[in-house]
């Protein structure tokens with residue numbers, strides 16, 4: 001070893017969780033070491049949220065052009081230069097990268113080491129030629145694409161989120177394996193940009209979301225020309241000719257068929273990065289679903305904590321950042337940190353977007369028994385009509401007394417519309433609070449207020465009787 005470092009906090013992984021933690025710890029002048037063996041910024045910046053949303057934004061422009069004629073605007077047809085789309089994605093990453101850079105973190109006083117970290121024992125980590133002993137370690141090593149065991153797949157140069165955004169040429173026919181958020185977002189985006197797209201899912205698409213709302217997205221993708229194969233098992237994959245691939249599938253009714261394409265994108269979920277860390281030497285318990293954490297996000301080793309995707313819990317950047325922020329409490333102030341999972345919002349960035357916050361309907365019914373479900377269709381909204389974006393609905397789930405438990409929205413900008421509900425849920429607000437809110441007209445957000453108001457429809461007899469009684473006094 002050429003260097004020995006003693007520090008307060010040693011963070012392994014400079015993705016959403018690790019960076020949040022290192023930046024916050026350094027703000028409190030706590031000596032911190034941050035170890036990263038790949039790109040600063042982790043999955044979200046380099047292979048996840050940022051490039052995928054940049055691609056979706058490009059694809060949305062194509063959709064806008066197609067919609068333009070309904071507004072009396074003749075915009076012609078889109079001519080996609082995919083190398084230009086690639087350059088756009090790279091420039092968006094480059095614009096955000098300085099926030100996550102080694103230079104910025106070094107400037108904040110964090111010692112950044114660009115090596116692979118592994119535990120030597122319960123109190124020591126090795127990173128290249130450096131040995132680090134710390135009062136506390138935080139494992140924030142994220143996740144990698146889960147590759148399913150499919151006969152023939154290994155012999156094919158398939159794409160994952162780690163290679164997809166390097167493409168400079170539009171795939172002629174993309175076969176997406178997996179109908180979760182990533183698969184659905186990418187299927188729609190590539191279809192809009194001009195690829196033929198087939199998507200194969202062994203269950204139903206967007207299975208983590210409510211079927212009633214997810215169906216709006218499902219139908220839109222089909223209408224835009226994505227060939228969806230749900231309830232379909234993949235039997236094997238093979239090359240087809242010089243440039244093609246063939247995916248042999250079995251439908252729910254037992255029939256077998258071939259789905260042909262030119263490239264395969266594997267989007268079948270995530271695998272926590274627990275390998276090569278020598279966690280056994282640290283006494284940290286883990287399995288293929290992730291590192292086990294207990295109270296205060298602590299592992300079996302009281303010096304070691306884990307946050308973000310590596311715990312296998314909830315694979316979202318905002319969750320990783322939230323957990324990392326919470327972890328400061330036990331790390332710096334010796335107070336408890338209990339993540340409030342019930343408050344987690346999430347969004348699938350298809351068009352329409354699908355957003356959720358709080359309890360799902362099924363969870364709400366399980367925990368509260370009788371619940372009220374309030375719906376309002378986007379089609380009834382004036383702004384949505386003006387914009388010709390009338391697809392979707394909002395659904396509020398409340399207790400019998402009107403306390404908000406969960407919210408689902410499917411609408412073009414559902415991801416933006418969910419924000420006040422995330423706050424309302426964390427403050428345990430009631431539909432009355434939402435009704436009392438003055439919203440600007442015309443905005444699509446008004447659908448939420450209309451749904452809240454429907455809590456009092458029909459008007460309760462008691463309220464009618466009171467109005468009748470008061471009329472007597474002139």
Ligand SMILES: Cc1cc2nc3c(=O)[nH]c(=O)nc-3n(C[C@H](O)[C@H](O)[C@H](O)COP(=O)(O)OP(=O)(O)OC[C@H]3O[C@@H](n4cnc5c(N)ncnc54)[C@H](O)[C@@H]3O)c2cc1C
Nearest residue numbers: 013015016017037038042043048117142308309315316317
């Ligand atoms: C295509 C795609 C789109 C997504 N879109 C969204 C979205 O829109 N919104 C959202 O909230 N989430 C999204 N996600 C999920 C989001 O990217 C992850 O939840 C988030 O990046 C997790 O952060 P993390 O800090 O736990 O891990 P990561 O960001 O993966 O960071 C972990 C870091 O640890 C490093 N590392 C691993 N092992 C070691 C080691 N032994 N030594 C040193 N360094 C190591 C890795 O190189 C990596 O940089 C998306 C994911 C994908 C794949």
